[in-house]
Amino acid sequence: MELKKLNPNSHLTAKERDRLSFPARILFERDVLKGEVLDFGCGFGKDVDLLSSKGVSIVGYDKHYFPNYPTKRYDTILCIYVLNVLLPEEQAIVLMELSQLIKPTGKVYIAVRRDVVYEGFRTHKIHQEKTYQCNVVLNSKSFYLNESCEIYEYQHCNQIKRSPNLKCPFCNPDSESKLIVESATAYAIYDKYPVNKGHALIIPKRHYGDYFELTFKEQSACMFMANKVKEIITTRYKPDGFNLGINVGMHAGQTINHVHIHLIPRYKGDVDDPTGGVRGVIPEKQRY
Structure with a gap:
């Protein structure tokens, strides 16, 4: 409702x-x-x-x-x-x-x-x-x-120092970074090295490495924000689809030990064959 x-x-x-x-x-x-x-x-x-x-x-x-x-x-x-x-x-x-x-x-x-x-x-x-x-x-x-x-x-959270984790780029985001949106629990920015135009990151404010160890409230806040960011990106860039993904752990490709959710806009023709979508994390299993 x-x-x-x-x-x-x-x-x-x-x-x-x-x-x-x-x-x-x-x-x-x-x-x-x-x-x-x-x-x-x-x-x-x-x-x-x-x-x-x-x-x-x-x-x-x-x-x-x-x-x-x-x-x-x-x-x-x-x-x-x-x-x-x-x-x-x-x-x-x-x-x-x-x-x-x-x-x-x-x-x-x-x-x-x-x-x-x-x-x-x-x-x-x-x-x-x-x-x-x-x-x-x-x-x-x-x-x-x-x-x-x-x-x-x-x-804006990138205008103040919020955490002693000074080496974590998501605890203390760059003041020059463009903030998309923020709530009490999370914030969103554009990826510094975008896969596609409009590639965004949704980031909980609390420093935690594993998405599954966030509280339900934090997980819900991130997904609620993902809906809002999707609306903003849709209006601004008019993509043809989206991939939503989370890397959990080094062996899954996580390179920054602070939870972040990738929202990647997809455009017709950005790859030859998009079949399989996120299954492409293991290339030989992408098509089935």
């Missing part, structure tokens, strides 16, 4: 206000709203109006109330109390969208509630419809925290 059918009333949690939301006020007072700013999931857009009146160059996007999807990247993005009303799969989609909309050296400030007592669906007091809410914990830097709110500061 489509996610929008599972959680159709998330937009009903938007509130009418006559003042800045608490997270927006904290961010404005701390002078972090730099350059061109996007309020992602802006609801009725009151923070956009009030911050604009204070001289911030800001626009808003909301799937329900301001549905014109952004067509460029921003220096700063706000995402205030959005993730708390979304299912986990929806949260992952939003995080991936934010990673695509922020400039390579920009910052995203994600505010989540810290006073959610009851997780799950409940009847909204005003609208009398079922709405969802949950607690959210991210692995980004905590910028601000009190008893009711936490604000995370997100940057």
Whole structure:
């Protein structure tokens, strides 16, 4: 079932206000709203109006109330109390969208509630419809925290040192590498030595060599991301097919001891006879 059918009333949690939301006020007072700013999931857009009146160059996007999807990247993005009303799969989609909309050296400030007592669906007091809410914990830097709110500061993973495994190119990816998309658990980049145009790698953030020793959550996050990367590559390069593959162990051809999934676009005529596909890892067994 489509996610929008599972959680159709998330937009009903938007509130009418006559003042800045608490997270927006904290961010404005701390002078972090730099350059061109996007309020992602802006609801009725009151923070956009009030911050604009204070001289911030800001626009808003909301799937329900301001549905014109952004067509460029921003220096700063706000995402205030959005993730708390979304299912986990929806949260992952939003995080991936934010990673695509922020400039390579920009910052995203994600505010989540810290006073959610009851997780799950409940009847909204005003609208009398079922709405969802949950607690959210991210692995980004905590910028601000009190008893009711936490604000995370997100940057592309290749702009910060995330691990002491300094020799691992996937724990600390090159800051010049082009990030395709990122979530809390994984990220995707284009292969440095592509087999075909658009060849991408989906990489879990936790340093582990064996795909089968990842947690189910990590495996699921990688495959969920593979679907998103496939959409991006399809739009950008229009391939005729794909190979999806994972090398596990030296004898299977793994050369970097950090899990990575190859998503390789295929094009008509890129080999004389593609019959057998991934069976070609053992050439004499490819055709049968």
